[in-house]
Amino acid sequence: MPRLLIVEDEPALRRALAINLKARRYDVDAVGDGATALRAAAAVPPDLAIVDLGLPDMDGVDVIAGLRGWTSLPIIVLSAREGQADKVDALDAGADDYVTKPFGMDELLARIRAALRRGGADIAAEPKVITDDFTLDLAAKRAFRGGEEVKLTPTEWHLAEALVRRPGVLVPGTQLLAEVWGPKYERETNYLRVYVAQLRRKLEADPSQPRHFVTEPGLGYRFEP
Amino acid sequence: MPRLLIVEDEPALRRALAINLKARRYDVDAVGDGATALRAAAAVPPDLAIVDLGLPDMDGVDVIAGLRGWTSLPIIVLSAREGQADKVDALDAGADDYVTKPFGMDELLARIRAALRRGGADIAAEPKVITDDFTLDLAAKRAFRGGEEVKLTPTEWHLAEALVRRPGVLVPGTQLLAEVWGPKYERETNYLRVYVAQLRRKLEADPSQPRHFVTEPGLGYRFEP
DNA sequence: TTCGAGCGTTAAGAACGCGTCAAGATGTCG
DNA sequence: CGACATCTTGACGCGTTCTTAACGCTCGAA
Secondary structure, three states, X not given: OOEEEEEOOOHHHHHHHHHHHHHOOOEEEEEOOHHHHHHXXXXXXXXXXXXXXXXXXXXXXXXXXXHHOOOOOOEEEEEOOOOHXXXXXXXXXXXXXXXXXXXXXXXXXXXXXXHHHHHOOHHHHOOEEEOOOEEEEOOOOEEEEOOXXXXXXXXXXXXXXXXHOOOOOEEEHHHHHHHHOOHHHOOOHHHHHHHHHHHHHHHOOXXXXXXOEEEEOOOEEEEOO | OOEEEEEOOOHHHHXXXXXXXXXXXXXXXXXXXXXXXXXHHHHOOOOEEEEEOOOOOOOHHHHHHHHHOOOOOOEEEEEOOOOHXXXXXXXXXXOOEEEEXXXXXXXXXXXXXXXXXXXXXXXXXXXXXXXXXXXXXXXXXXXXXXXXXXXXXXXXXXHXXXXXXXXXXXXXXXXXXXXXXXHHHOOOHXXXXXXXXXXXXXXXXXXXXXXOEEEXXXXXXXXXX
16 A cells, blocks of 8 residues: 655644544554654655645755655645745645645545556555456555466566556566666566566466567567556 | 646636746647547647636546546646535546636646646657557557557667657758667668668558658658658 | 669578576575 | 575577668669
């Protein structure tokens, strides 16, 4: 499930948000001030941050800027301030969305979904990848084919995720190698051949004629949903 | 400058928006109903769409869904409706942001900047090249002609990209050779003849009378959208 | 008309990338 | 320590793609 970081100084609202979002099965991390927020985000990068503009220790805009310095995760701003100028400042500092208090939980949830969706983290929100032949539950790390569970090794999972994350898109071999084995392995095309073959053997209905893990000769591999 | 598509039925607001955004140097396309919007977007894919929910001919949510069917461009929704349910519906249909009327132009501009920033205005709508005869999806590395997918080899892709990246511009043969095969191959005009012919055979409706990959005798080649 | 230059077409061998298999190396758990 | 799973590495065959060369065509100039 996507990991959310809530930065809200008012304890009542912080708890309410945390409970509501946890009920929606999000992984929630809730902190009360900007410094703690930046530290928490650095320790375990969340998939999305919800930041209150009115914080005790620093301006919310600075928190946004601090996050934007090193990550591109979606940021939703909460604020009681009605002013246009605040909105503009926050958005230009790098926020992705701005919600004015009081707000409804439904709206916030919808905006979270929208932000995660375009952030690409939405695979986490809907962590089940389903095809005609097999199903991958990325969150639970379980794979099924024809009702039977199939066991994938860690490397196989890593490779499968790298492909499944961009459905229909061609991923160059070098990029897959860098993502799964590290940048130094970009030339070890052997690894790809071996592990793609194993994925196909375990997941495809007919491994010799793969329908979902497709080779684009000379270019890379593609996952077809 | 990024291209914006405005879908707003009220003429006064439509004009006001268009004027304001044009003053900000955006390329603006303003239409008054959903059907025209979908047609305009298909003709010239914009970098961002601003959609009013209350349209005369169809629900704004359907416009959003219609756009989402084939493109991932950022969509900002305008609405006078205060209801939570409308926001949730629009966001879940694929909208990226929701602005309630009345709104300030500064806020809208800030939200446009935020949407373009994360959409990566360049990659969002750019990598699809569409002609009467074929479609190239440069990001996904897929080519279609008449609904059927066509396979291009690595070199063919490379050459196609070099031409398609500069629509309507004449590219000298030496430049193409240098870009695809390397500076040392600038005299191997053979390669060009062979591979341009293959591109035409795979993509043009009538390869013997090419309409999109045009030869400029003595000069080079040109891609006509 | 003849000639030559530039372009389109075709075909063949060479080179490359991919799938496959299998054995050795490494790691993990009882 | 041993058993087992996983990862790494090398080698081979096969199909595709690239490279290269030759030929025919058109068009403008001599």
